[in-house]
Amino acid sequence: MAALPAEGADGAGGDVGARVADGAADAVRRAPAGPSMPIAQLAVVDPSQPIVLDRVSRWYGNVVAVNDISFSLGAGITGLLGPNGAGKSTLLHLLAGLLRPSAGRVLIGGRPAWREPSIYREIGLVPEREAVHAFLTGRAFVELAARLQGLADPVAAAARTIATVDMAGAADRAVGTYSKGMRQRIKIAAALVHEPPILLLDEPFNGMDPRQRLHMMDLLRSMATRGRTILFSSHILEEVERLADGILVIYAGRLAAAGDFREIRRLMTDRPHTFRVRSSDDRRLASAFMAEPAVFGSELRDERLTVRVSEFSGFTRIVARVARDAGVRLFEVAPTDDSLESVFEYLVTRRAGGRR
Amino acid sequence: MSAGRRDERRPAQLNLVDVMVTIGAVTARGLLGRRRTILIGLFAAAPVLLGLLIRLGGTRPGALSPSLEGLIVSSVLPLVALVFGTAALGSELDDGTAVHILTKPIPRWAIVVPKLAVAGSLTALLVFPATILTGLLIGGTGARQIGLTFAFAIAVLIGSFVYGAIFVALSAATSRGLVIGLAYSLLWEGLLSGALKGTQLFSVREYVKGMASTLAPQGSVTSVVGSFGFLLALIAIVVVSLIAAMRLSRYEIRAAE
Structure with a gap:
């Protein structure tokens, strides 16, 4: 059996954010055909990490969107890579407490994510859908987020975050007039306004031009170096390669590979x-x-x-x-x-x- | 990270009143900015226009109470409330903007309460004056007629909040709040509760009539529930709000992945 691309498979993988316990990897490896296969080992994950998925599945009727996935994530940037429909959004929604896991546990900072609004102090979520209250100005939208977070000075917090995403110039226009990339950035500003230790982004670079993309990558990198846990999804290999320290590959609801990017790149080409x-x-x-x-x-x-x-x-x-x-x-x-x-x-x- | 910055973002003790006012203001702006709101305003004006036509025609029908019941209580009130109630929460859940509100460290009932309040208030804002104008135009300015008109207006005002709560709860519970709400107002409120005696305890229309009959001059409105209408309306608001909050706290994003 070939070497697993999990943690430690590559000598340079020490700073990898994604960590799949050996047991979890084993479980995935041994469950080839369908959910009916017995899974020999319980997945072991590090429960002290900010993000923990413990054998999580989510199904809609007969359709399995997320299939027995286990991992835990710490500080750093992790890319969630997979084709459209692989279950990336479902996974992020499970992490954000917007979906109930059909099986398994999702923990944010040690607390179950489902039906626990207090996790939103620790999470910033940037959803994939562009929808933002179109009649609000960008500034009002970010201030709304700051107020609902109960920040002491929402106006100042919003102004600072808007500057961080380079939107100060357009902040007083209605969001309805924004381009796709601008909406994306104002959504990121709203998600960052309370400086959450965990940031979840669903396809964050969609609609951004190359310059905005670079700027956003720099921003995410600098946040990661300050100890934040960042998980972003993408179906574009190059985005993940340029930005992520660690990588989770998801396909058809399963965790296909996890670990260091170079290792996975080698697997993909070899x-x-x-x-x-x-x-x-x-x-x-x-x-x-x-x-x-x-x-x-x-x-x-x-x-x-x-x-x-x-x-x-x-x-x-x-x-x-x-x-x-x-x-x-x-x-x-x-x-x-x-x-x-x-x-x-x-x-x-x-x-x-x-x-x- | 500077000290000032820490302070500015300090996770303050969340003031839920502020939070609810903020959510209510955004909800109200969203509702008022929609084209549908103008249409529903015109709809609420329809009984007034009808009253005006009757006035201009020179005839004055004697029975004010059935006119207000038919024109306002069983048609304009539920439909205006349906539009505002389902839009207050349902349209935000549908288009995805609700996610920005839901992913905040606030209990879900604190999201539901301002939605209910705004939906009920906007409904009342349209239907209350419509009731008074319609009543005055059809009934004229006799003391008894004015008393009856205002009795209906106040009952409709309270009814706005009952209906608003029901439709907000419906859109928290199902993605087809508008359709189910329409079916409910037409079938349950419109047909069944008129035909079947036992269902009247569970009919908002009946509560409104009960409240109106209590406030109106003796014998001008017939009602099964009578002054119990107030109590039943209050119970309905509380129960339905609780259901809405429970449903929203178990809300699962309707993903189309």
């Missing part, structure tokens, strides 16, 4: 790949590939050559040499299954016991 190749002589190239240990098989059908290889980088190193040695000119080498979707699927099935 998985078996299929390439489509066009060349001056596909037939000769196909037989030349067969002699290579990195190639599982090559197939010529309908004048199209597809090559199955054991790992991405190994193949890309040899393909040019093989073609040259065979005296064949390459026109195109394209991976056929490089969608993020297939990457996630691979990670899940790999953890489910290498069924591929």
Whole structure:
């Protein structure tokens, strides 16, 4: 069984925010097909961390949105990566006490998140939906949050947070006139106004232009260095790679991988790949590939050559040499299954016991 | 982090009165800024216009009480309350803006109370003057008629808060508050409670009539519940508010993931 990408799998993973207990990882690994599989071990998580999920599931009728997920998070930035519909929002809503877990425990600062409004002193939530009371000015919206948090000086607190997200210039306009990126920033200001130790952000970079994105990443980083626990969701690999210390990969409601980004990046690129190749002589190239240990098989059908290889980088190193040695000119080498979707699927099935 | 900053963000002892005033103000602004509010204002003006037409036509129908019952108590009052009551909480839950209010360290009843108060107040603000104008136009300015008109107006004022509470609770309990609320006002309040004697103890329309009959000159309004209408209205407000607060504290976001 391949090494788990959990904590400590990589030597440089010491400052990783995401931590999956070995037991939890085991549970995920041993439960391949469906919820009916017995889970051999209880997940062990560190209950002293600010965010704790202990074997949490959430289902809607027969649909399982979150499936037996355990992890605990401490200070630092953790990226929650997964395709749309993977259960990211459900997970964040569970953490924010806006959904009742169907099974398991969600703890914020040691207290159950469900039906416990006092957790909102410690949480700032930036929901994915843009909806903000459109008739309020940005400033009034942030001051509303400050008042409902019971801050001693809501006006000053709001002004400071608005400056932090670089919205001072537009703060006195109605939110209804804002662009997507501006709404996103004013929502972040409202979530930050009480300086919560935990910040949950659902797809926070949606609609931001590159400059705003960089600014927001700097802001989140500086908050993380001051000891905050930050969890943000994204379906974009590069966002997570640039910002997160630790990463949780979620696919089809399951925790597919957790830990250090580089480890997961390696897993993603070193998985078996299929390439489509066009060349001056596909037939000769196909037989030349067969002699290579990195190639599982090559197939010529309908004048199209597809090559199955054991790992991405190994193949890309040899393909040019093989073609040259065979005296064949390459026109195109394209991976056929490089969608993020297939990457996630691979990670899940790999953890489910290498069924591929 | 400077000392001043700490102080400014100090988690002060939460003043729930301030919180409720803040939520109420935002709710009221949201409701008043909607186009639907103008439409519902026109709707509330309809009985007044009708009274005006009757006046201009020169006829004066003798029976003021059935007119006010039909025009105000069983149509304008529940429908105006339905629009404000479901919009006060339901539309915020639907469009997602409620999340910004819900994710604050305040008990959920402190969110429900200002919503109820605003929904009831706005309903009363429209229906109370509509009742008085309609009553004066149809009934004229005889002492008995004025007494009857004001009796209905005060009963309708209290009824606004009962209906407001019911519709706020409905939208906390279900995502189809408007539809279910409409069905409730038409079927339960409109048809059943008129036809079946036993259901009258659970009909807001009956409470309003009871309160009006208590306040009005002797014998001008017939009611089953009579002066118990006040007590029943009060009980209804309290019970329904409690249900609304309980439902909101178990509120689960209606995610479309």
